[in-house]
Amino acid sequence: MSGLEQSLPAWIYSDPGFFERERQTVFRTGWQVVCHVNDVPNAGDYQTLDLLGERVIALRGDDGTVRCFHNACRHRAARLVDGSEGNCGHRLVCPYHAWSYGLDGSLKNVPRWQGFEDLDLAAHGLKPVEQEIWRGFVFVRFAPGLPSVAEMMAPYEAEIEPHGFEDLQPQGRVTLRPRPVNWKNVADNYADGLHIPVAHPGLTRLFGPTYAMEAGTWTDRLWGDITEAPSSNWVERNYQALLDSFDHLPPEGRRRWLYYRLWPNLAFDVYPDQVDFMQFIPVSPTETLIREIAYVRPDARREVKAARYLNWRINRQVNAEDTVLIQRVQDGMASSGYVSGPLGPSEVCLAAFARRLKAQIPEAALDHAPKEAA
Incomplete structure (x- = not known):
């Protein structure tokens, strides 16, 4: 018998009952990023997050402190603010009463x-x-459970430090990309390394054989080093040529792309030129919103702006490729001919994700949905 671990069973990628279990366990206890403090620089500035019926507002106070509240009036529960961001002046006034x-x-x-x-x-x-x-x-959660974000990220603090997260400024606004797939398929794809040389020719040209990953207790780390051999693609080649501009990083950090996937549904993409977060917001058993935004160090140099643009061009293509791949997997999950599959020795992040989910929801170990009691 094979000693390989198995992937999660297909039924949990579309089952309404399992989705409800996730809502009550995984997503109530999991930390969710709302914004960066520099998204709300002035008193009255706010950012919002909606997640499975919970509505949060992160608000900058007159005293400069950022606080998070439920976005609901204490009188009749009316939503206090609309949209993803804004400024309410010096008072939040309920539009109902x-x-x-x-x-x-x-x-x-x-x-x-x-x-x-x-x-x-x-x-x-x-x-x-x-x-x-x-x-x-700024992170929030709705019930205790997981360690702090600081504890989850503690093993990686030394390599994150030079990127100066605290000083980052938003590059544009949060975007929401709807996808007709289960959130776990988005998360799985993010930490799937075997598809890189098959389906991402651009990343393969950039990374060569350096792409690797490791699974932590609550955070997975993935990375690839941009090769110095000029790419045959002009976008990639010009990006490669600009990496030495980021001299706030040690030499080895100027060519390294880092990825961190925090349990359950958040990823940080840490590049020499910018930092993105990507949040997989579950909407239904087969619907997900990918919520994302880029942050940058204050730097007006032309070469820095060019690198950020080229990064966007490269990753726009990667996202387009991943969109097709994830949909293929979601479609295949509906087949009666598929239950689960073997995980290869290098698929350590997929195996760790499966173990975490099974620990919180034991039914995730079942090949088929449990029959409802009569």
Whole structure:
């Protein structure tokens, strides 16, 4: 009998009952990134995150502190702010009944004519969400469970340090890319190394044989070193020629692309020229929103701007290739001829992801969905 580990079973990539188990366990206890503190530089600036019925607002206070609250009025639960970002001035005012809140979340005023003279204002401030700010990135979670983000990323602090995460500035806005696939297929593809030489010719030209990965307890690390041999593709070749411009990094870091996948649904792409996060937001058993944005160091040099543009060109092609691949897998999961498959010795991140999910939801080890009790 083969000693290889097996991939997760196909049924959990479309089953509504399993998706609900994930919502209640994996996603209530998992850390979710909302934004970077530099996305909300001024008092009243806010960023929002919607996830499986939870709505969060990250808000910069008058005192300069960034706080996270549920985006719901304490009166009748009306959503307080719309859109992904904005500025509310010095008060958050509910558009339903005009209850108003300070930027620290405290309830400041209820219109007198509504008859709430005896209401304890201090007891009806906005509900805070547990948060952690790690190297400038604002995270939230809805129930305790996982270690802190700092603990999850601790093994990689030394190589992250030179990139100066705390000083990063947003490059544009958050984009949302809908995909008709289960979130786990997006996460699996991100940490699948075997498809790189098969389906990503551009990355293969750039990395050569250097692409590798390792699985941590809660975070997987992947990396590839950009070769010095000029690529036959002009975009890649020009990008290669600009990498020595990033002299804030040690020489070995100027040519290294780093990827970190944090359990359950977040990835950081750390390039010499920029840092992206990619969040796999589950919408339904077969729908996912890929939420992403790039951040950069303040640097107005032409060669730096050129490198960022070329990076975008390279990764736009990679994303297009991955979109097709992930859809192929999601389609194949519906086949009665597939249950699960063997994982090769190098597929350590896929195996680690499967073990984490099985630890939180034991049914993930079953080949088929359990029959409902009569």
